[in-house]
Amino acid sequence: MFPDLNQSLGTIYFGLFAVIALLCGAGLLVARHPIKGAICLIGVMLSLSGLYAILHSPFIAVLQVLVYAGAIMMLLVFVIMVLNQGEDHAVPRFDRSSVLALVLPVLVGALVVATLKRVPLVNDAGATRGTIQRISEAMFTVGPASPGYYLLFEIGGLLLLAALVSAVLLAKRSLDRRAEEPDGTPANGAMPHAHPGHADRGPAVVSLHDQAAAGSTTVTAAGAVDVSTRAH
Amino acid sequence: MNAIDPNHVQILAALLFALGLAVAASRRNIFFLLMGVELMLNAVNLSFVGFSRTFAGSGSLVGHLSPLFIIAIAAAEACVGLAIVICIVRNRDSLDSDAYAEMKE
Numbered sequence: 405m406f407p408d409l410n411q412s413l414g415t416i417y418f419g420l421f422a423v424i425a426l427l428c429g430a431g432l433l434v435a436r437h438p439i440k441g442a443i444c445l446i447g448v449m450l451s452l453s454g455l456y457a458i459l460h461s462p463f464i465a466v467l468q469v470l471v472y473a474g475a476i477m478m479l480l481v482f483v484i485m486v487l488n489q490g491e492d493h494a495v496p497r498f499d500r501s502s503v504l505a506l507v508l509p510v511l512v513g514a515l516v517v518a519t520l521k522r523v524p525l526v527n528d529a530g531a532t533r534g535t536i537q538r539i540s541e542a543m544f545t546v547g548p549a550s551p552g553y554y555l556l557f558e559i560g561g562l563l564l565l566a567a568l569v570s571a572v573l574l575a576k577r578s579l580d581r582r583a584e585e586p587d588g589t590p591a592n593g594a595m596p597h598a599h600p601g602h603a604d605r606g607p608a609v610v611s612l613h614d615q616a617a618a619g620s621t622t623v624t625a626a627g628a629v630d631v632s633t634r635a636h
Numbered sequence: 637m638n639a640i641d642p643n644h645v646q647i648l649a650a651l652l653f654a655l656g657l658a659v660a661a662s663r664r665n666i667f668f669l670l671m672g673v674e675l676m677l678n679a680v681n682l683s684f685v686g687f688s689r690t691f692a693g694s695g696s697l698v699g700h701l702s703p704l705f706i707i708a709i710a711a712a713e714a715c716v717g718l719a720i721v722i723c724i725v726r727n728r729d730s731l732d733s734d735a736y737a738e739m740k741e
Contacts, residue, residue, distance in 0.1 A: 414640055415640065418640050418644065418645075422644075422648045425648070425652060426648070426651060426652070426655070429651075429652055429655035429656070429675060430655065432655070432659055432668070432671060432672075432675065433655060433658055433659050433662075433663075435668075438665060438667035438668065438671075438731075441667070441668055441671055442667075442671065445671050445674060445675060448652070448675060448678065449678060452678055452681070452682055455645075455648075455682060455685075456682075456685050458640065459640065459645065459685050459686060459688075459689060460688075460689060461685045461688065461699075461700055461703075463700070464681070464685060464700060464703050464704070467703075467704065467707060468681075468707070471707050471711060472674075472678070472707065472710070475711065476674065476710065476711055476714045479714060479715070479718060480667070480670065480671070480674075480714060480718065483667075483718045483721065483722065484667055486722075487721070487722065487725050487731070496664060497663065497664065497665075498662055498663070498664070499664060499734075502661075502662035502663070502664075503662075505658075505661035505662040506658055506661070506662050508657065508661060509654040509655070509657040509658035509661065510654065510658075512650075512653070512654050512657060513650055513651055513653070513654030516646075516647075516650035516653075516654075517647050517650055517651070520643055520646050520647055520650065521643070523643070525641075525642040525643050525646065525690050526642070526690065527640075527642060527689050527690060528689065528690055528691055528692045528696070529692075530692030530693055530696070531688060531689045531690070531691060531692060531696040532688075532693065532696045532697055532700070534685075534688065534697075534699075534700030538697065538700070539697070539700055539701060539704070542694075542697050542701060543701065543704075551694070553701060556705055560705055560708040560709070563708070563709065563712050564708060564711065564712050566712075567711075567712035567713075567715045567716050568715065570716055570719070571715045571716050571718070571719035572719075574716070574719035574720060574722075574723050575718075575719040575722045575723060577726075
């Protein structure tokens, strides 16, 4: 079902994906605009997906493309485009403390590589292949003999739900202000800190009846309108 | 058997982690901070998958299962992180992380 790559071909593919991942990672480090950095990061993620596939983990490889390169990076690119204020080039890439900050990663990388060179790691013949069948058997077995991964799965679902709700509450423009407007039109022209009741209250503090009154305006729509009015 | 040396996988993961750490620590644009964290999480995933080939049985399965949870947590982190970025940029009108340093004073 999953034929092994022969020796030389597996090494060639590994080298290819490793070089692409490292080059794209370096591109992320030196990229000027966030969009270029995001595209470099997508390159890293796609080549890592190829690495997972040749490392006998096809399910993780599929999930890497679907969730990381698909969902997370789409969200990131979308937010970069919404918040693009034309002054991204004004933010300098590095400053003087960045040189100091580069010492730590170099030190960490050198230390780990030097340690790995001394550790003899060998492939185990009994290693399982991370197919969907094996992973789902391990994750969704419920009962006294189960390894308990289904609990982690439930907690992960709760975590994602909490993140969803908190992201909406954080990014929404102050929800009570819409209720105060008599005709219900959002006050897009006003800067957030120009509103007297807003600055001390903060956007994170909203109550549930405010949320109901706010209607169905989405986060991204409000953000896009906000940015476009400010650019004028 | 597969010819890929597990040491090489771990070295690649370490290099990618160091690159992510460098991006997160040295860049000033707030988006690059988030992307550096994502790169570090990806490197750890690669390390897990690489180690899953060096153990037998259930120990091997852990290497395939942990990346699933890491990906879920990374999705939650990106979601909340971007919401905070939207929030901050709306108040400060700047993507420079030095503009958000007032908590230090």
